Amino acid sequence: xxxxxxxxxxxxxxxxxxxxxxxxxxxxxxxxxxxxxxxxxxxxxxxxxxxxxxxxxxxxxxxxxxxxxxxxxxxxxxxxxxxxxxxxxxxxxxxxxxxxxxxxxxxxxxxxxxxxxxxxxxxxxxxxxxxxxxxxxxxxxxxxxxxxxxxxxxxxxxxxxxxxxxxxxxxxxxxxxxxxxxxxxxxxxxxxxxxxxxxxxxxxxxxxxxxxxxxxxxxxxxxxxxxxxxxxxxxxxxxxxxxxxxxxxxxxxxxxxxxxxxxxxxxxxxxxxxxxxxxxxxxxxxxxxxxxxxxxxxxxxxxxxxxxxxxxxxxxxxxxxxxxxxxxxxxxxxxxxxxxxxxxxxxxxxxxxxxxxxxxxxxxxxxxxxxxxxxxxxxxxxxxxxxxxxxxxxxxxxxxxxxxxxxxxxxxxxxxxxxxxxxxxxxxxxxxxxxxxxxxxxxxxxxxxxxxxxxxxxxxxxxxxxxxxxxxxxxxxxxxx
Amino acid sequence: xxxxxxxxxxxxxxxxxxxxxxxxxxxxxxxxxxxxxxxxxxxxxxxxxxxxxxxxxxxxxxxxxxxxxxxxxxxxxxxxxxxxxxxxxxxxxxxxxxxxxxxxxxxxxxxxxxxxxxxxxxxxxxxxxxxxxxxxxxxxxxxxxxxxxxxxxxxxxxxxxxxxxxxxxxxxxxxxxxxxxxxxxxxxxxxxxxxxxxxxxxxxxxxxxxxxxxxxxxxxxxxxxxxxxxxxxxxxxxxxxxxxxxxxxxxxxxxxxxxxxxxxxxxxxxxxxxxxxxxxxxxxxxxxxxxxxxxxxxxxxxxxxxxxxxxxxxxxxxxxxxxxxxxxxxxxxxxxxxxxxxxxxxxxxxxxxxxxxxxxxxxxxxxxxxxxxxxxxxxxxxxxxxxxxxxxxxxxxxxxxxxxxxxxxxxxxxxxxxxxxxxxxxxxxxxxxxxxxxxxxxxxxxxxxxxxxxxxxxxxxxxxxxxxxxxxxxxxxxxxx
Numbered sequence: 024x025x026x027x028x029x030x031x032x033x034x035x036x037x038x039x040x041x042x043x044x045x046x047x048x049x050x051x052x053x054x055x056x057x058x059x060x061x062x063x064x065x066x067x068x069x070x071x072x073x074x075x076x077x078x079x080x081x082x083x084x085x086x087x088x089x090x091x092x093x094x095x096x097x098x099x100x101x102x103x104x105x106x107x108x109x110x111x112x113x114x115x116x117x118x119x120x121x122x123x124x125x126x127x128x129x130x131x132x133x134x135x136x137x138x139x140x141x142x143x144x145x146x147x148x149x150x151x152x153x154x155x156x157x158x159x160x161x162x163x164x165x166x167x168x169x170x171x172x173x174x175x176x177x178x179x180x181x182x183x184x185x186x187x188x189x190x191x192x193x194x195x196x197x198x199x200x201x202x203x204x205x206x207x208x209x210x211x212x213x214x215x216x217x218x219x220x221x222x223x224x225x226x227x228x229x230x231x232x233x234x235x236x237x238x239x240x241x242x243x244x245x246x247x248x249x250x251x252x253x254x255x256x257x258x259x260x261x262x263x264x265x266x267x268x269x270x271x272x273x274x275x276x277x278x279x280x281x282x283x284x285x286x287x288x289x290x291x292x293x294x295x296x297x298x299x300x301x302x303x304x305x306x307x308x309x310x311x312x313x314x315x316x317x318x319x320x321x322x323x324x325x326x327x328x329x330x331x332x333x334x335x336x337x338x339x340x341x342x343x344x345x346x347x348x349x350x351x352x353x354x355x356x357x358x359x360x361x362x363x364x365x366x367x368x369x370x371x372x373x374x375x376x377x378x379x380x381x382x383x384x385x386x387x388x389x390x391x392x393x394x395x396x397x398x399x400x401x402x403x404x405x406x407x408x409x410x411x412x413x414x415x416x417x418x419x420x421x422x423x424x425x426x427x428x429x430x431x432x433x434x435x436x437x438x439x440x441x442x443x444x445x446x447x448x449x450x451x452x453x454x455x456x457x458x459x460x461x462x463x464x465x466x467x468x469x470x471x472x473x474x475x476x477x478x479x480x481x482x483x484x485x486x487x488x489x490x491x492x493x494x495x496x497x498x499x500x501x502x503x504x
Numbered sequence: 505x506x507x508x509x510x511x512x513x514x515x516x517x518x519x520x521x522x523x524x525x526x527x528x529x530x531x532x533x534x535x536x537x538x539x540x541x542x543x544x545x546x547x548x549x550x551x552x553x554x555x556x557x558x559x560x561x562x563x564x565x566x567x568x569x570x571x572x573x574x575x576x577x578x579x580x581x582x583x584x585x586x587x588x589x590x591x592x593x594x595x596x597x598x599x600x601x602x603x604x605x606x607x608x609x610x611x612x613x614x615x616x617x618x619x620x621x622x623x624x625x626x627x628x629x630x631x632x633x634x635x636x637x638x639x640x641x642x643x644x645x646x647x648x649x650x651x652x653x654x655x656x657x658x659x660x661x662x663x664x665x666x667x668x669x670x671x672x673x674x675x676x677x678x679x680x681x682x683x684x685x686x687x688x689x690x691x692x693x694x695x696x697x698x699x700x701x702x703x704x705x706x707x708x709x710x711x712x713x714x715x716x717x718x719x720x721x722x723x724x725x726x727x728x729x730x731x732x733x734x735x736x737x738x739x740x741x742x743x744x745x746x747x748x749x750x751x752x753x754x755x756x757x758x759x760x761x762x763x764x765x766x767x768x769x770x771x772x773x774x775x776x777x778x779x780x781x782x783x784x785x786x787x788x789x790x791x792x793x794x795x796x797x798x799x800x801x802x803x804x805x806x807x808x809x810x811x812x813x814x815x816x817x818x819x820x821x822x823x824x825x826x827x828x829x830x831x832x833x834x835x836x837x838x839x840x841x842x843x844x845x846x847x848x849x850x851x852x853x854x855x856x857x858x859x860x861x862x863x864x865x866x867x868x869x870x871x872x873x874x875x876x877x878x879x880x881x882x883x884x885x886x887x888x889x890x891x892x893x894x895x896x897x898x899x900x901x902x903x904x905x906x907x908x909x910x911x912x913x914x915x916x917x918x919x920x921x922x923x924x925x926x927x928x929x930x931x932x933x934x935x936x937x938x939x940x941x942x943x944x945x946x947x948x949x950x951x952x953x954x955x956x957x958x959x960x961x962x963x964x965x966x967x968x969x970x971x972x973x974x975x976x977x978x979x980x981x982x983x984x985x
Contacts, residue, residue: 055896104850128850131815137849159851174895175934189816195933198895202935240816268819271826276834280853281815306820306962334612334762335670335721338749339787345752353757368618369585369609370640372761412679415536415655452676453656454683456941463940481787 030227033121033154034209035168036096037067040088040119042110043101044071044079053101054079056125056162056172063171070095087113094118099162099172104128107158108143115151122218124158129215130283131159141217141283148218155218156211159282161190164197164210167233173197173210181206182233183314186224187240188213188268188282196307202463204471205311208233215282216243222250229257236317238264238310243284247291255299259500262493263301264313267292300496302489312482315475316490322444324403325491326350327484328396331408332380334372336450340408340480341376347481347488349404351375358399362392375402383410384424386431393432397441404491405445406483407432411465412451412458429465433472444490446475448483511708514602514635515690516649517577518548521600523569523591524582525552525560534582535561537606537643537653544652551576568594575599580643580653585609588639589624596632603699605639610696611764612640622698622764629699636699637692640763642671645678645691648714654678654691662687663714664795667705668721669694669749669763677788683944685952686792689714696763697724703731710738717798719745719791724765728772736780740981743974744782745794748773781977783970793963796956797971803925805884806972807831808965809877812889813861815853817931821889821961822857828962828969830885832856839880843873864891865905867912874913878922885972886926887964888913892946893932893939910946914953925971927956929964 039060043053057071057080071079074086085091088098088110094117100110104126114122129141141158148155156162163170166177175197183205187193190212197210208231211224221241228234237257244250254263269278269286278286296303304310327349329340341351354362354375362373365388372378377396382388397405409429413421436445447469449462462478469476477483520541524534538552538561552560555567566572569579569591575598581591585607595603610622622639629636637643644651647658656678664686668674671693678691689712692705702722709715718738725731735744750759750767759767777784785791808830810821822832835843835856843854846869853859858877863869878886890910894902917926928950930943943959950957958964 051896126850131853132849133855134849187816189814189819191814192816194895195817195931198893198934198939199932200935202939242816242819268816268823271823273826273832274819274823276832276855277815277819277822277853277857277859280855280857280859281819333670333672334758335668335673335723335749336676338670338723338755338758338762341758342749342752342755345754351754351757368613368615369607372612372758374614374757374761376758376761378758378761415532450676451680453679454681454944456944458683459940459944460937463935463937 029120030154030223032096034163034165036121036170038070038093038095038097039065039067039170040070040072040091040095040098041101042072042088042098044084045073046076046079052125053099056099056101059172059174060170062176064169066169068093068095088117088119089113091117096121097170098122099125101125104137104140108140108147111144111147111151111153114153115147120152121154123156123160123162125160125162127159127214129158129217131215131279131281133280141215145217153218157214158217160214161193161212164193164207166206167208175201177206179206180208180233182208182235183238184208184228184231184234184236185210185238185240185310186213186221186228187211188216188242188284189240190214192240192307196310199307200311202467203311203315203476204467205315216245216284220245222246222253225253225257229261234261236262236264236314238314240266240268242268242278242282243286251295251299254301258300259497262317263299264304264310265301266304266306266310300493300500302493308478308482309485312477312486313489315470316446316486318473318475319444319446319490321494322404322487322491325488326352326401326403327487328399328402328405329376329408330379330393330396330405331376331450332378332383332410334378336408337372337376337378340406343480344484347484349484349488352401354396354399355401358395361395365391383428386427389428389431393435397443402443404487405443406480406487407445407447408450408480409447409465410450410452411462412453412455429468433469433474436474437472444487446477446483446487448477448480450480510601511635511704513577515644515646517602517651519551519574519576519578520546520548520651521551521553521569521572521576521579522582523553523579525565526554527557527560533606534580537580537582540653540655541651543657545650547650549574549576569598569600570594572598577602578651579603580606582606585618585621589621589628592625592628592632592634595634596628601633602635604637604641604643606641606643608640608695610639610698612696612760612762614761622696626698634699638695639698641695642674642693645674645688647687648689656682658687660687661689661714663689663716664719665689665709665712665715665717666691666719666721666791667694667702667709668692669697669723669765670721671695673721673788677791680788681792683948684792684796684957685948686796697726697765701726703727703734706734706738710742715742717743717745717795719795721747721749723749723759723763724767732776732780735782739781740978743798744780745785745791746782747785747787747791781974781981783974789959789963790966793958793967794970796951797927797967799954799956800925800927800971802975803885803968803972806969807833807882807884808968809880809883809886810857810889811860811874811877811886812857812931813859813864813891815859817889818853818857818859821887824961825965828965830965830969833882835877835880836882839876842876846872864909867908870909870912874916878924883924885968886924887961887968888926888928889931889961890928890946891931891933892943893934893936895933910949914950914955917955918953925968927958927964927968929958929961931961
């Protein structure tokens with residue numbers, strides 16, 4: 024297996040060749056990757072490889088891998104499956120080490136021919152000591168080295184890595200995260216995994232100084248015990264979040280059709296999560312929701328203050344937290360008394376949930392309310408519910424007030440005088456295009472300020488619950504390495 | 505208890521008095537209701553009642569209920585709790601029957617004074633034979649009679665009724681539904697339920713010709729056995745969807761603080777749902793998601809065709825359906841063969857889920873694909889996954905194509921040549937304000953055309969699963985009335 028430095032030449036290449044890039048724009052193959060890599064601002068040498076065209080998009084093209092003027096650091100293969108074995112042989116001859124095979128049409132087709140081809144390339148990869156991502160995948164996305172053959176142009180670099188057997192998931196997550204101002208260190212889509220495996224990427228990322236949280240979407244795993252051992256070790260230092268696809272009967276059939284992997288058994292994966300303490304997630308949104316929570320210093324416990332407005336809404340929030348294993352303790356008598364000095368009894372409740380509609384419309388009251396309630400020793404964690412789109416009043420004055428309230432909450436969270444863990448959840452008042460657009464902007468505002476921002480109370484509670492569980496696991500397993 | 509006709513005078517009043525309306529605009533009391541009722545276009549007589557002002561917002565005001573020139577059909581009380589008993593006495597004297605008490609500050613405060621006041625008004629209501637909604641609630645919302653003291657202005661009338669112990673939920677749901685072009689027959693927010701109970705509204709709605717689906721948010725129920733009997737009977741004719749708040753420990757404490765109700769036990773409610781076949785929902789979005797599914801003719805079974813693009817996305821969809829108790833059968837060999845005549849093996853899968861990215865970009869292929877796959881006898885239900893916001897191409901040409909594809913799918917669903925059940929789910933490619941706004945518009949387009957449109961695959965699967973379960977329950981219990 025490769026050590027970390029060997030994979031560095033793949034993640035930070037000085038030259039790239041794209042086999043199958045053609046002069047005709049459009050299409051979803053080599054030309055697509057070439058365009059994206061140019062767009063992303065890659066500053067190294069770019070070599071299109073095309074058996075017919077002498078020039079591709081302004082770059083001199085080469086008829087095959089053997090004709091390149093140097094052994095390039097990274098090769099993307101995007102030609103039909105039948106041509107891949109010979110290209111890999113050429114890579115070996117040319118002294119190339121790192122290859123991404125975008126091409127599909129291998130084991131995942133379920134056809135005899137595809138399976139045979141996959142066996143063949145696996146043999147070549149082993150024999151040549153190639154470091155191969157794929158086949159049947161979108162490859163690597165490394166904002167720092169401006170190597171992003173992805174649909175979504177990176178807006179920056181971040182500290183989250185995503186290792187995904189699905190390229191679509193990689194692209195979706197990138198787009199989804201950027202909407203919240205969150206960026207990645209590296210994303211790796213590795214499809215059928217004929218060459219490098221999840222464990223290889225994990226080992227690399229464990230020591231990667233740019234990565235502090237590792238997230239994964241897995242369909243199948245080759246070496247279960249090595250993987251388990253590795254995750255258990257890494258998870259102590261960098262949280263490992265895993266979405267395991269295909270654990271149902273229908274899902275496991277879909278996995279076979281997608282990457283030809285064996286999805287494995289639900290019980291084995293239950294045991295894996297129990298043993299390793301890795302954080303189990305169930306969707307892309309979930310990955311991001313939980314990853315965001317790791318911005319925060321560890322919560323001291325699971326007792327939540329729910330701050331918002333609306334009686335039904337408060338009941339819903341309390342039910343949600345309870346179902347996620349969080350507690351919603353009654354505030355101390357002292358705090359309640361102090362709150363009721365300026366919050367009317369009628370129409371409000373200061374017991375917790377704080378159903379304090381009027382307070383949410385007045386910064387001074389809100390400040391007093393938060394200072395008193397958040398300081399209460401029965402509270403560890405705070406969820407502030409932000410309504411987006413006022414149905415009573417959409418005047419500029421009201422919008423200005425809401426903006427000021429958001430600014431105040433962010434400032435309060437950043438100062439964190441009381442050393443509690445604070446997150447926000449949006450709650451859409453209305454479902455118009457304008458409200459939906461505002462909600463994205465409000466969330467981004469909080470998230471980029473380091474305050475985890477959720478699309479719903481359910482998501483906020485779920486994320487917090489897993490953050491707390493992670494730290495509880497680490498505390499309980501500190502000495503049992 | 506009131507028969508249906510007696511409540512008609514409340515839901516379709518010819519005159520309204522608002523006690524506590526004042527000349528000062530703003531605030532959240534009688535003036536708010538007056539403004540909203542004027543805005544909603546109520547054409548009957550409007551009488552502000554105010555002990556000090558002779559005129560309120562252009563209407564002649566009256567010092568008290570006894571001074572009104574006629575026994576009005578409907579009174580809204582929005583003055584402090586202490587004044588409510590006397591106003592109710594005046595209503596009786598004035599020959600008024602229907603009252604909405606907006607005022608809060610009763611049993612829900614947890615204070616002795618509030619509890620005593622609530623006992624007092626309960627006694628007056630009984631003695632006077634008043635039909636009272638509330639106290640501590642937003643009252644009624646009836647688009648057909650232009651009586652909507654709500655923050656959200658109605659955009660039309662619909663066939664869904666919502667009976668809710670929370671006014672906030674009523675307003676949120678109205679706003680949320682209107683974003684999808686869905687409207688209501690009646691919404692009733694009834695708070696502490698000192699007068700009319702959930703069962704009274706249920707009985708009324710059972711015979712209401714404008715209502716075909718009844719949805720409820722409940723915190724507590726007074727007469728459990730009568731309620732159970734009623735729901736069981738009504739649910740046969742009109743689907744009854746119930747969100748029960750406060751079934752967790754934290755939630756039940758929040759219920760006490762909200763409407764002073766007793767939330768009841770989880771197990772008793774489990775038994776209630778098992779006995780009645782009422783549909784259990786868990787949020788406002790859930791209510792609307794399931795209600796939308798009842799647009800459709802009953803599915804013949806639970807075998808789903810998943811149509812979309814992306815391998816990881818297909819695995820996720822299959823897992824989701826399986827977890828919701830739906831089946832994702834492999835398409836018949838014949839259908840697969842016919843599909844592979846024009847869909848390449850590499851990069852696609854036609855087994856089901858249909859991972860057919862290219863087909864989703866070409867109307868002719870999509871038509872052929874849908875005609876073949878939907879016709880397959882192994883399929884009962886279809887979920888079409890629509891990506892919103894193309895990360896590769898946001899050109900006008902691409903947008904035009906996506907619009908045409910949406911139009912085609914809607915037409916396909918409306919014709920319903922194959923007599924299958926079709927819904928769509930959005931899947932956001934990106935998370936920008938623009939994409940979020942588009943997603944709302946795309947959903948509205950489908951939903952207003954009668955094609956249930958969901959914000960995620962999870963929500964689509966959950967809604968379908970409950971639609972199917974409802975019909976299965978009815979089929980199994982047909983003769984056991």
